Amino acid sequence: MEHPIPPTDTSAAVPFVRHTWVQRLKDSDLWHSFCTHPSAIFAAALLILVAVTAALAPVLSPQNPYDLAALELWNSEIPPLWHDGGQAPFVLGTDTQGRDILSALLYGSRISLIIGFASVLVALAIGLSLGLMAGYFGGWIDNVIMRVGDVLLSMPFILIAILITAIATASLPTGLKDVLAAPILIFAIAVPSWVQYARTVRASAMVEAKKEYVQAAKLIRVKPWRIMVQHILPNCLTPIMVAATLNFGLAILSEATLSFLGVGMPPDQPSLGTLIRIGNQYLFSGLWWIVVFPSIQLCLIVLSVNMIGDWLRDALNPKLR
Amino acid sequence: MIAFLLKRTANAAFVMLAVALLAFVIFRFFGDPVEMMVNEQATQADRMELRERLGLNDSFVTQYTRFVSNAAQGNFGISYRNQQDVMVLIKERFPATFELVLVATVISLVVGIPAGVITAVYRESRLANMLQLGSIVGVSLPSFVVGILLILAFSVSLGWLPAFGRGETMDIGWWSTGLLTPSGRAALVLPAISLSTFQVTLVMRLVRAEMLETLRADYVKFARARGVPARRVHWRHALRNCLMPVITLTGMQIGNLIAFALVTETVFQWPGMGMLFIQAVTFVDIPVMAAYLMIVSFIFVALNTCVDITYAWVDPRLRDDTARAGGRNG
Numbered sequence: 118m119e120h121p122i123p124p125t126d127t128s129a130a131v132p133f134v135r136h137t138w139v140q141r142l143k144d145s146d147l148w149h150s151f152c153t154h155p156s157a158i159f160a161a162a163l164l165i166l167v168a169v170t171a172a173l174a175p176v177l178s179p180q181n182p183y184d185l186a187a188l189e190l191w192n193s194e195i196p197p198l199w200h201d202g203g204q205a206p207f208v209l210g211t212d213t214q215g216r217d218i219l220s221a222l223l224y225g226s227r228i229s230l231i232i233g234f235a236s237v238l239v240a241l242a243i244g245l246s247l248g249l250m251a252g253y254f255g256g257w258i259d260n261v262i263m264r265v266g267d268v269l270l271s272m273p274f275i276l277i278a279i280l281i282t283a284i285a286t287a288s289l290p291t292g293l294k295d296v297l298a299a300p301i302l303i304f305a306i307a308v309p310s311w312v313q314y315a316r317t318v319r320a321s322a323m324v325e326a327k328k329e330y331v332q333a334a335k336l337i338r339v340k341p342w343r344i345m346v347q348h349i350l351p352n353c354l355t356p357i358m359v360a361a362t363l364n365f366g367l368a369i370l371s372e373a374t375l376s377f378l379g380v381g382m383p384p385d386q387p388s389l390g391t392l393i394r395i396g397n398q399y400l401f402s403g404l405w406w407i408v409v410f411p412s413i414q415l416c417l418i419v420l421s422v423n424m425i426g427d428w429l430r431d432a433l434n435p436k437l438r
Numbered sequence: 439m440i441a442f443l444l445k446r447t448a449n450a451a452f453v454m455l456a457v458a459l460l461a462f463v464i465f466r467f468f469g470d471p472v473e474m475m476v477n478e479q480a481t482q483a484d485r486m487e488l489r490e491r492l493g494l495n496d497s498f499v500t501q502y503t504r505f506v507s508n509a510a511q512g513n514f515g516i517s518y519r520n521q522q523d524v525m526v527l528i529k530e531r532f533p534a535t536f537e538l539v540l541v542a543t544v545i546s547l548v549v550g551i552p553a554g555v556i557t558a559v560y561r562e563s564r565l566a567n568m569l570q571l572g573s574i575v576g577v578s579l580p581s582f583v584v585g586i587l588l589i590l591a592f593s594v595s596l597g598w599l600p601a602f603g604r605g606e607t608m609d610i611g612w613w614s615t616g617l618l619t620p621s622g623r624a625a626l627v628l629p630a631i632s633l634s635t636f637q638v639t640l641v642m643r644l645v646r647a648e649m650l651e652t653l654r655a656d657y658v659k660f661a662r663a664r665g666v667p668a669r670r671v672h673w674r675h676a677l678r679n680c681l682m683p684v685i686t687l688t689g690m691q692i693g694n695l696i697a698f699a700l701v702t703e704t705v706f707q708w709p710g711m712g713m714l715f716i717q718a719v720t721f722v723d724i725p726v727m728a729a730y731l732m733i734v735s736f737i738f739v740a741l742n743t744c745v746d747i748t749y750a751w752v753d754p755r756l757r758d759d760t761a762r763a764g765g766r767n768g
Contacts, residue, residue, distance in 0.1 A: 267449075268456040271742070272735045273697030280731065283719040284468050370580050374701055377582050378716060393583065397705070400589060400601075409590070412583045420578035427574065 160424035178220035233369035239307035244314025252322025266312040281305035321353030366422035461728040514729035535710035546637035554645025576639035585632035585705035602707035648680035693738030
């Protein structure tokens with residue numbers, strides 16, 4: 118994909134250069150800032166490592182943790198490899214049913230990452246479209262959308278998410294519950310978090326909608342949605358990017374919390390939160406590895422996302438340049 | 439000022455009515471209340487009779503109005519699971535949650551404020567860097583993981599502190615407190631720390647940001663120039679001006695802490711409102727869920743409204759310009 122950019126005064130010496138997107142990225146302030154922040158590089162490397170191992174879970178993991186036939190009871194409660202009694206394929210030990218912790222961890226990270234990512238996308242889709250509409254049209258549309266947002270913000274985030282999952286699972290037939298667990302979670306996390314995006318975009322859209330280029334576009338009868346998406350939206354993306362990154366970490370945390378409380382992913386397709394919930398039952402029987410490794414993995418994921426988010430916020434903040 | 443007061447109160451009332459609508463819809467349409475209350479042998483006639491008696495045949499608006507007026511009087515019906523008055527159940531559990539939230543708030547202030555000042559004043563020092571790193575780790579650690587790790591360390595390995603329950607409690611009127619007995623205090627330590635982790639980092643970051651701003655102010659420079667000792671400048675003159683936002687944050691976060699306490703309470707088997715709610719969720723005990731939602735939201739909205747009104751009282755600029763205040767938050 119190539120974007121020809123018009124020659125500017127800075128490239129006077131080189132009359133016309135075709136910039137590939139790689140070059141444009143390399144020349145950007147953002148990339149420079151990234152390269153000079155060791156914590157950002159570290160966090161990105163960590164996140165990529167986690168994402169790649171999670172994506173390759175079926176290849177990398179010694180065992181398929183979903184395949185009940187592969188679980189052998191005599192392999193149960195094996196401690197990690199470096200401990201007394203550790204056994205060869207089970208690097209991080211096994212749980213009480215003989216499930217390999219490492220395999221469960223990789224598959225669990227996959228579920229956690231997917232749900233976190235998807236819920237941010239859904240929240241973005243809802244928040245951006247409602248926010249643009251509210252800011253562009255104003256009037257009663259704006260009023261209704263923002264009132265709904267106010268009501269959502271006046272209830273604690275976690276409470277809304279629990280209520281949605283609880284009600285959705287209670288009203289579904291038993292057969293569908295486990296199949297729909299992930300979509301329900303995505304929805305439950307997205308619903309309380311779209312308001313933030315909507316407010317941000319609305320504020321920018323209200324400013325942009327009064328500007329001359331939008332008036333001009335209106336005059337030549339560009340359709341409203343086109344003005345919103347192509348002209349107004351790109352001008353409010355910076356704060357949205359930062360918020361979305363930080364919310365990705367929050368979404369993974371929320372998913373883990375819900376699963377830990379028992380209203381999230383079911384035990385036969387465990388996310389990291391479900392694994393911690395399962396491990397929590399064996400806290401007092403000395404089987405610490407069942408709970409500790411999923412906890413560490415969860416913390417590493419959220420930590421790396423938050424570090425990237427923090428860096429991005431500072432890097433994109435014009436005041437700090 | 440009166441206009442602002444009315445507007446803000448009306449707004450809060452509107453939000454509470456909307457929350458009540460939500461709670462009512464959950465209560466009325468998820469699971470049939472009649473089926474939940476009668477036993478297996480009840481005849482069709484019994485059911486019809488109960489339905490009529492509960493007023494479930496009235497119009498939606500009538501039922502909603504009745505729900506709101508009942509809720510306003512603290513009447514949330516009977517729990518499906520143990521056939522007790524919901525309000526009695528919540529009243530029993532409320533002190534446990536309140537004490538937990540209170541102690542967690544105190545910890546967050548006692549730890550967060552000095553940490554924030556240190557990171558702002560000695561910006562490049564090793565201690566400040568470590569605290570900064572600690573704050574980002576603190577934000578990333580889920581509170582239930584903190585709880586589990588604390589239990590592993592201090593209860594399972596070292597055996598110093600209890601891992602579950604509230605210990606012995608003493609009754610003062612209807613309020614049962616764990617703060618007055620040694621075992622009650624010991625039981626409170628781990629849950630309170632685990633609930634406060636996030637709040638500590640929040641307070642610390644806020645104090646740091648405010649301090650960095652304040653330290654640039656002229657009066658701080660002037661105090662320095664006048665020869666006021668550095669410690670006195672930082673901890674007295676500068677810190678004082680940072681405390682207002684901290685108080686606001688603490689006030690507004692109490693609602694969130696009460697909600698988040700349900701996670702901590704699950705980890706530590708703490709007999710508070712949150713445990714009650716989680717049990718209600720697993721048994722689809724709708725009246726308890728609806729009541730919890732209403733009460734927590736009420737606390738949340740009431741605190742926010744109080745904070746807004748106090749601000750408007752202190753700072754007249756905020757009175758008529760509500761639109762700007764809303765935009766700035768967004």
